[in-house]
Amino acid sequence: MPMVLLKCDKDIPEREKHIYLKAPNEDTREFLPIANAATIPGTLSERGCAFCGAKLVIGGVLKDTIQMIHGPLGCAYDTWHTKRYPTDNDHFNMKYVWSTDMKESHIVFGGEKRLEQSIHEAFDEMPGIKRMIVYTTCPTALIGDDIRAVVRKVMNERPDVDIFTVECPGFAGVSQSKGHHVLNIGWINDKVATMEKEITSEYTMNFIGDFNIQGDTQLLQTYWDRLGIQVIAHFTGNGTYDDLRCMQQAQLNVVNCARSSGYIANELKKRYGIPRLDIDSWGFNYMAEGIRKICAFFGIEEKGEALIAEEYARWKPKLDWYKARLKGKKMAIWTGGPRLWHWTKSVEDDLGVQVVAMSSKFGHEEDFEKVIARGQEGTYYIDDGNELEFFEILELVKPDVIFTGPRVGELIKKLHIPYVNGHAYHNGPYMGFEGFVNLARDMYNAVHNPIRHLAAIDIRDENPAELPEKIREAA
Amino acid sequence: MTTCEAETPAPHAAEVKLIARERAGIINPMYDCQPAGAQYAGIGIRDCIPLVHGGQGCTMFVRLLFAQHFKENFDVASTSLHEDSAVFGGVKRIEEGVMVLARRYPGLRVIPIITTCSTEVIGDDIEGTIKNCQKALKAEFPEREIHLVPVHTPSFKGSHVSGYAECVNSVIQAIARKSAPSGKLNLFPGWVNPGDVVLLKHYLKEMDIEGTIFMDTEDFDSPMLPTKEIDTHGCTTVEDLRDSANAIASVSLARYEGDAAAKFLKNEFEVPFHPVDTPYGIQNTDKLLRELSRVTGKPIPDSLVRERGIALDAMADLAHMFFANKQVAIFGHPDLVLGLADFCLELEMEPVLLLIGDDKGSQYKKDARIKALKTKAHFDMEIVHNADLWELEKRIKAGLRLDLIMGHSKGRYVAIDANVPMVRVGFPTFDRAGCYRHPAMGYKGAMELAETCANALFAHMEYTRNKEWILNTW
Numbered sequence: 019m020p021m022v023l024l025k026c027d028k029d030i031p032e033r034e035k036h037i038y039l040k041a042p043n044e045d046t047r048e049f050l051p052i053a054n055a056a057t058i059p060g061t062l063s064e065r066g067c068a069f070c071g072a073k074l075v076i077g078g079v080l081k082d083t084i085q086m087i088h089g090p091l092g093c094a095y096d097t098w099h100t101k102r103y104p105t106d107n108d109h110f111n112m113k114y115v116w117s118t119d120m121k122e123s124h125i126v127f128g129g130e131k132r133l134e135q136s137i138h139e140a141f142d143e144m145p146g147i148k149r150m151i152v153y154t155t156c157p158t159a160l161i162g163d164d165i166r167a168v169v170r171k172v173m174n175e176r177p178d179v180d181i182f183t184v185e186c187p188g189f190a191g192v193s194q195s196k197g198h199h200v201l202n203i204g205w206i207n208d209k210v211a212t213m214e215k216e217i218t219s220e221y222t223m224n225f226i227g228d229f230n231i232q233g234d235t236q237l238l239q240t241y242w243d244r245l246g247i248q249v250i251a252h253f254t255g256n257g258t259y260d261d262l263r264c265m266q267q268a269q270l271n272v273v274n275c276a277r278s279s280g281y282i283a284n285e286l287k288k289r290y291g292i293p294r295l296d297i298d299s300w301g302f303n304y305m306a307e308g309i310r311k312i313c314a315f316f317g318i319e320e321k322g323e324a325l326i327a328e329e330y331a332r333w334k335p336k337l338d339w340y341k342a343r344l345k346g347k348k349m350a351i352w353t354g355g356p357r358l359w360h361w362t363k364s365v366e367d368d369l370g371v372q373v374v375a376m377s378s379k380f381g382h383e384e385d386f387e388k389v390i391a392r393g394q395e396g397t398y399y400i401d402d403g404n405e406l407e408f409f410e411i412l413e414l415v416k417p418d419v420i421f422t423g424p425r426v427g428e429l430i431k432k433l434h435i436p437y438v439n440g441h442a443y444h445n446g447p448y449m450g451f452e453g454f455v456n457l458a459r460d461m462y463n464a465v466h467n468p469i470r471h472l473a474a475i476d477i478r479d480e481n482p483a484e485l486p487e488k489i490r491e492a493a
Numbered sequence: 494m495t496t497c498e499a500e501t502p503a504p505h506a507a508e509v510k511l512i513a514r515e516r517a518g519i520i521n522p523m524y525d526c527q528p529a530g531a532q533y534a535g536i537g538i539r540d541c542i543p544l545v546h547g548g549q550g551c552t553m554f555v556r557l558l559f560a561q562h563f564k565e566n567f568d569v570a571s572t573s574l575h576e577d578s579a580v581f582g583g584v585k586r587i588e589e590g591v592m593v594l595a596r597r598y599p600g601l602r603v604i605p606i607i608t609t610c611s612t613e614v615i616g617d618d619i620e621g622t623i624k625n626c627q628k629a630l631k632a633e634f635p636e637r638e639i640h641l642v643p644v645h646t647p648s649f650k651g652s653h654v655s656g657y658a659e660c661v662n663s664v665i666q667a668i669a670r671k672s673a674p675s676g677k678l679n680l681f682p683g684w685v686n687p688g689d690v691v692l693l694k695h696y697l698k699e700m701d702i703e704g705t706i707f708m709d710t711e712d713f714d715s716p717m718l719p720t721k722e723i724d725t726h727g728c729t730t731v732e733d734l735r736d737s738a739n740a741i742a743s744v745s746l747a748r749y750e751g752d753a754a755a756k757f758l759k760n761e762f763e764v765p766f767h768p769v770d771t772p773y774g775i776q777n778t779d780k781l782l783r784e785l786s787r788v789t790g791k792p793i794p795d796s797l798v799r800e801r802g803i804a805l806d807a808m809a810d811l812a813h814m815f816f817a818n819k820q821v822a823i824f825g826h827p828d829l830v831l832g833l834a835d836f837c838l839e840l841e842m843e844p845v846l847l848l849i850g851d852d853k854g855s856q857y858k859k860d861a862r863i864k865a866l867k868t869k870a871h872f873d874m875e876i877v878h879n880a881d882l883w884e885l886e887k888r889i890k891a892g893l894r895l896d897l898i899m900g901h902s903k904g905r906y907v908a909i910d911a912n913v914p915m916v917r918v919g920f921p922t923f924d925r926a927g928c929y930r931h932p933a934m935g936y937k938g939a940m941e942l943a944e945t946c947a948n949a950l951f952a953h954m955e956y957t958r959n960k961e962w963i964l965n966t967w
Contacts, residue, residue, distance in 0.1 A: 424561065428565050
């Protein structure tokens with residue numbers, strides 16, 4: 019059974035090329051969803067824009083950097099209060115956003131003066147902050163403001179500040195993925211190797227493609243500390259601007275999110291000869307495998323095994339408790355892209371959960387190759403799924419829980435299907451050993467949920483369906 | 494002269510200053526941009542999916558914002574503008590988007606086509622494209638009437654407040670038609686919550702007035718049903734919009750959010766226009782009910798006198814004991830903030846700082862409510878327009894003493910970091926449960942808001958161990 023044309027897509031038959039139902043004895047040479055292609059207007063797609071891929075996903079995570087968005091206020095407002103990436107300096111990155119508040123006169127006469135003034139004001143108002151990223155947006159890109167020239171001028175006038183520019187308007191590319199790319203390549207071109215930091219360990223690495231969602235980075239950092247590995251830079255969870263200027267000093271690049279951040283790892287390899295090692299940080303098997311690979315690289319296998327043994331002793335019984343109760347549950351994943359292939363096999367191996375449908379907003383075809391290889395037969399693999407498609411797929415696969423964003427979560431609540439936040443998590447972190455127990459707990463709590471049963475009851479029924487006598491057990 | 498006398502400050506006349514933000518840039522915006530407000534108006538219409546002509550982020554984030562505030566999903570579509578459109582124009586993507594929506598959503602009756610900064614800069618001809626789309630729709634769906642409404646909301650003008658007003662006005666302009674008098678009243682409440690809509694409907698019912706609320710968002714608060722039906726939608730129908738031209742009058746409750754459409758109906762169809770001060774607090778609600786009575790000839794019933802009395806009874810328990818002399822900062826939509834300033838004065842609180850957005854200094858100078866505050870306030874008050882939330886934060890850092898902050902969730906960290914109790918009101922209020930369900934308008938809204946303020950102060954007294962023992966007996 020190859021590509022699928024859903025009933026709701028009869029008027030947009032080109033969608034058939036984006037939806038695959040995996041069958042026995044097929045492989046991705048024959049069937050691979052088209053991905054990273056333009057969305058059909060009016061389909062109620064889930065996609066965001068390239069600007070948000072750069073600002074909200076990567077740049078805005080940094081804990082010491084002003085995010086100056088050159089454009090009307092909306093692009094700043096919308097990429098603020100939409101992420102859960104705390105920091106160890108009181109969440110500076112989540113508290114503030116900056117806009118040049120562009121008005122019509124600047125569209126007509128140019129906005130460079132406005133930008134220059136806004137940059138000076140921002141540094142003046144927060145004298146402790148010396149680093150900044152300046153982003154273009156749709157209108158400032160269209161009118162052709164030269165933000166690099168403005169930034170050069172300001173940096174000449176203020177020798178103690180450093181500013182990075184990202185020229186990635188919302189209309190660039192087909193999704194947020196374009197913004198990831200622009201920021202990655204811009205950073206290696208402009209900022210890597212402009213600074214050196216003190217080396218404190220004989221083992222050094224960059225940890226790339228992890229954004230400290232609910233403390234992921236900070237949890238994993240406890241492992242690196244125990245292994246005696248110095249992380250030169252986190253790209254970009256709980257990270258600092260200056261650490262990222264030192265990425266050339268690392269011996270190894272460890273990549274978690276290959277979609278958003280693989281580009282910079284490739285460039286670091288090409289330009290500085292630093293090897294790239296891809297790992298999965300979600301799931302017990304994968305995390306252990308990742309730690310083993312890293313430790314093998316540094317020749318500290320024994321330390322790695324000791325860490326894994328300690329973590330297993332502490333967390334594996336808890337994981338198994340949830341596994342016994344989640345086994346056979348059906349899960350759908352509707353997130354950005356990489357989490358499809360990070361999660362599908364780990365929930366199966368570690369929790370006995372079957373992933374029955376997956377949709378990616380911005381994954382590329384290589385991401386679908388990975389997820390189809392790891393995923394199950396009888397599962398739907400969807401590129402850039404839209405709302406009507408979701409309803410139809412839900413009827414086909416009837417999942418017990420969906421990992422997705424809050425808006426879709428609100429929608430499926432009406433269908434009595436619980437959701438867990440697959441982007442920002444419910445109660446994370448979800449990475450690492452402890453994190454995957456958190457994920458299992460949130461999934462258990464979502465599925466074993468009395469309200470879902472209550473919602474199914476019509477109080478006018480003479481013989482209403484009875485609630486299970488015992489829905490939950492003490493964890 | 495005794496020492497005591499020497500320390501008594503000389504009395505001075507209270508000063509109410511209206512000033513603008515001085516910085517060019519914004520640190521922490523109070524509002525979103527115009528297309529966001531237009532989308533909010535659009536989702537208030539039944540059988541309507543707004544189509545936003547711009548980048549995908551202009552839609553995706555706004556849908557998320559609505560989901561955060563209402564804990565519900567709302568449908569808004571995008572034309573998914575890309576580089577080729579930036580170079581060659583994007584009207585083809587509107588045409589494609591309209592047809593895809595019409596084909597896949599058979600019940601669809603209205604598509605507001607909402608522009609953004611990018612498509613206004615490119616200069617796409619929206620009106621011309623709509624004509625082409627109408628021809629294509631007629632050919633493919635001869636039985637259906639789908640209203641395509643041009644809504645021009647470049648993000649580099651105004652804010653989501655003016656974008657909301659623009660969309661309401663555009664939709665009325667496109668759909669309102671003169672026919673037989675309806676005997677109904679048009680009510681333009683502005684950008685309010687479902688809780689406020691329910692309250693206004695209750696007032697109309699109690700006064701035996703037939704009225705229509707633009708936009709009727711009551712069902713934004715929607716149930717989980719055994720049938721799994723999804724019932725989250727705007728309640729303002731095409732018929733309501735069409736018939737707005739035949740009303741006995743329009744009452745606008747929000748100068749910056751409702752007046753434009755009501756004024757259009759007056760100019761175009763001679764529907765009498767009655768603006769009232771936004772009904773936050775007791776006196777402003779009194780004015781609304783009196784105006785409703787005057788316009789319709791219907792008396793104010795005993796039931797509303799009683800509701801008013803219940804609110805006053807509750808507020809009297811709080812005012813001079815807990816609220817008197819408390820210094821308050823309020824930020825949000827101008828109609829909300831100015832109304833809440835009156836609400837605070839009724840409770841003996843001192844709203845020392847009002848932050849309102851938008852680059853409309855000249856309009857604010859003419860606003861009678863601001864002039865009235867200048868005579869009513871017995872304390873120094875700053876009203877900052879074109880404000881951002883840094884205006885609040887930097888004043889606190891510079892020593893402004895506040896006992897309470899009233900505003901939306903985007904200001905939460907100002908309150909958290911300064912350890913000032915904060916009451917969530919306005920839009921969005923995603924970090925408190927259920928705000929959208931409760932009215933802030935009317936007697937009931939004033940009462941519930943006063944009680945929320947009191948409970949916030951009480952909890953703060955307990956957490957900070959500041960005379961929490963006062964409540965040992967109350």
